[in-house]
Amino acid sequence: MHLRVFQAADGTLAVEVSSPRLAETEHRWLVPLVPETQAATAASRAGDAIRVRFHGEIHLAFYMLILSVPRRRDSAKKIGTVNNEDSINILNHIFDRLAYD
Numbered sequence: 135m136h137l138r139v140f141q142a143a144d145g146t147l148a149v150e151v152s153s154p155r156l157a158e159t160e161h162r163w164l165v166p167l168v169p170e171t172q173a174a175t176a177a178s179r180a181g182d183a184i185r186v187r188f189h190g191e192i193h194l195a196f197y198m199l200i201l202s203v204p205r206r207r208d209s210a211k212k213i214g215t216v217n218n219e220d221s222i223n224i225l226n227h228i229f230d231r232l233a234y235d
Contacts, residue, residue, distance in 0.1 A: 136215035137224060139167060139188060143209055147188075149195055149216055149224060162203050164210075165224065166196045184227055186220035195220075197227040 138150045148164035170185065170192040182198035195216075203210075216224070 135218055135221045137221040138212050139214045139216060140164065140208075140210035141213045147193070147213075148201065148210065149186075151197075151200065151225065151228060160204060160206070162205055162208055164201045164203055165228075166199050166201070168194045168196070170194055184223060186216055186224065188216055189214060195224050197224055198231065200228070 138154060140148050140150060142148070147167040147169075149167050150162055151165050152159070152161070152163035167186070167188065168183075183194035183196045185192050186195045187193070215221075
């Protein structure tokens with residue numbers, strides 16, 4: 135499994151955590167992905183982020199900030215994928231926060 139990474143027109147990055155096989159759904163779920171070098175910007179929520187490697191650099195994936203983006207208005211471009219281990223780690227962190235007993 136390799137989660138897809140998208141870049142918006144403004145340059146921001148996000149990891150898709152919804153299944154790409156569900157292309158017929160109206161929304162895509164995305165988690166913000168911030169380069170660790172911008173940690174000052176992201177430091178306030180670093181407790182809700184995990185470190186992942188993307189394009190040879192460490193990024194913070196903010197797994198608690200799931201954005202629901204309408205596909206018809208989403209102009210973001212796919213620019214790569216996150217490796218298997220980091221992809222599983224992102225999804226496990228989300229799963230651990232879901233309400234279940």
